[in-house]
Amino acid sequence: MGTWDIGPFDNDTAADFGGDLDDATSEERASMVRGALERAARPADHLDTPDGERAVAAVALVVAQHSDGEPACSNHGPSKPLPELPAALRTLAVDALDRVVSDASELAELWAEAANGSRWRRDIARLRDVLDPPIPPQEEVLFEI
Structure with a gap:
């Protein structure tokens, strides 16, 4: 695994995805992000590592x-600005x-076997929480006035 840290663009596949986004036209970039998300989200028997790595990078964007x-501050992510991505993403x-x-x-x-796998999971949870914040626990009302 060509991975050097837990960040969304801290692996070879995601860094290449960032470069591909920079090489694409402005009109193609949003569909490339959508495509990476769709490949990971669609039901399949198994999600392979490259599709997962591109999906995490797309989520960060x-x-x-x-x-x-x-x-998505990384030296390995896209350097050119992305167009406004649809909220539906x-x-x-x-x-x-x-x-x-x-x-x-x-x-x-792979991350379950890695020494810093728990840090990676926390970073994934952080990204997810921005998009779908957890509902804070409600205090039980014991008495109503």
């Missing part, structure tokens, strides 16, 4: 355009992340 997101991005961390994901298997 969707998150970067969210009002609560952070820039947020749901697809959540579905893709759910597949990336599922039992049917080769990438999740």
Whole structure:
């Protein structure tokens, strides 16, 4: 696995995806992000590592355009700005992340064996939480006034 850290673009496949986005026309970039998310989110027997790595990178780009997101700051991500991505990609991005961390994901298997696998899972959860924030627990009302 050509991976040097836990970040969305910290592996060879995602870095190449960032370069491919830079090489594409402005009109092609949004469909490339959508395609990476769709390949990961669609039901299949097994999600292979390259599709999972591209999906995580694509999710980071969707998150970067969210009002609560952070820039996808990486020396290995795309250097050219992306067009405004459709808000509908947020749901697809959540579905893709759910597949990336599922039992049917080769990438999740590899990270489960890695020393920093728990850090990777926390980073994936951070991305997911921006797109689909967890509902805070509600305090039980004991008395009504």
